[in-house]
Amino acid sequence: MAKTDVLTLAILGILRDQPLHGYQIRKRLGAELGPFRALSYGSLYPCLRRMVEAGLIEASGEEPAGSSSASSRRARIAYSLTDPGRSRLSEELANAGASSWDDDAFDVRFSLFAHTDAATRLRILEGRRSRLSERLEEVSDGLKRMHERHDAYTAELQRHGLEQVEREVQWLDRLIENERSARGGENNGSAPADH
Amino acid sequence: MAKTDVLTLAILGILRDQPLHGYQIRKRLGAELGPFRALSYGSLYPCLRRMVEAGLIEASGEEPAGSSSASSRRARIAYSLTDPGRSRLSEELANAGASSWDDDAFDVRFSLFAHTDAATRLRILEGRRSRLSERLEEVSDGLKRMHERHDAYTAELQRHGLEQVEREVQWLDRLIENERSARGGENNGSAPADH
DNA sequence: GCCTACATGTAAATAGTTACATGATTGA
DNA sequence: TCAATCATGTAACTATTTACATGTAGGC
Secondary structure, eight states: OHHHHHHHHHHHHHTTTSOEEHHHHHHHHHHHOGGGTTOOHHHHHHHHHHHHHTTSEEEESSOOSOSOOOOOOSSOOEEEEOHHHHHHHHHHHHOOOOSSOOHHHHHHHHHTGGGSOHHHHHHHHHHHHHHHHHHHHHHHHHHHHHTTSOOHHHHHHHHHHHHHHHHHHHHHHHHHHHHHHTTTSOSSOOOOOOO | OHHHHHHHHHHHHHTTTSOEEHHHHHHHHHHHOGGGTTOOHHHHHHHHHHHHHTTSEEEESSOOSOSOOOOOOSSOOEEEEOHHHHHHHHHHHHOOOOSSOOHHHHHHHHHTGGGSOHHHHHHHHHHHHHHHHHHHHHHHHHHHHHTTSOOHHHHHHHHHHHHHHHHHHHHHHHHHHHHHHTTTSOSSOOOOOOO
16 A cells, blocks of 8 residues: 555656656656665556556557657557546645655655645645654654663664754755745745755 | 565564563564664564574563563563574674665664674675765766756755765764774774764 | 553555566667 | 667565454553
8 A cells, every 4th residue: 555656646746747658657766756766667567557447547559758759669658647647646736644654655745846735735844844753752762761771883873863864854844944935926836945 | 585584683683682572572673773663563473483483583481581570471472592593693793795785774784783793894884885875876867867857846855865865975984984993902892982 | 440551463455576578779 | 799778567476564353461
């Protein structure tokens, strides 16, 4: 349930603007999103098949989104969003069930922020922040409690983990502030506008 | 193959010093190691069973490592390392096949550094560092290449990911330096000794 | 008496990777 | 012609989560 749903969403998102082949989908996803750095075809193609069966996407024989259009390649299948797929994407983008998402799910949602409305963006960022805060407390409690049960390496590992999560929270804070100060402007934003 | 092996190693490591119940193993692992924050019993107990079958650990009816010893609890099973389990742990700790490990595997190995010899520690740290460097290049290439294909949010996500990996590399560099400057001293170290 | 934490497990469903099988196109 | 990259898929295996099933001990 977990990752395939995320993969489905990521595919819907990446097909939003142009049809692509499976191969291209894999490359883009791998290049743009951490979670799919090493996505295997054994995951991708079955997922595409399921999506076709569910009517979310369509497989068509030719003319993907490539640059040159003259060649006569065989066996290339371009997938494109259907209307139900498009609705499903909108639905997903509007629903900020910010609870229970794992890191990967957040990344995918975030990467689709350009097509997410401002209120939902804010809710997602805040939801993510509060979950990370909980984690922060758990880990720092753990660190305090182990404290004298020595093992400096384990402690160092946790200290480092803690730091990374703290930075993640700071990053979110910056983003949240940005979203807030951008209020009154666009509803369908496209830039974190900070540097 | 991937995570269970890591779980097996983590269990061997945590049972090195005292026998523990399954329940205690889960708690400790969850508290000390990120990868096992949400380890389920459905993963843990089958793994313990496999380890018993493989002769790496032994299940004994009573007397775990608890504080008070007077109570007569039922159905509590304390697992302890067998001699083969102990050898297996040593083997694993000596082998720094630093290639192909994922993040979780590194964390588990690192948490066992107190029982790992200095040369192996260094090899593991350097192996990890070089893999992260590769990732760094891939991601920053990707960032440069997308660059004008707009979408500021996706770019921001990658920038942030890049930063986190960069920090991870800096952390490793500090650790590596520490290990190097500690040369001539202990072979079986116990402290990163930096603050 | 009730709730929480302790404690152990199984079965079914899900997900994911690896290895395999195949073949076209491009450029050196 | 040879290698790399493009391109699509399947089957077997491995791992993992979720939901279930059961029961004890200690504190309020």
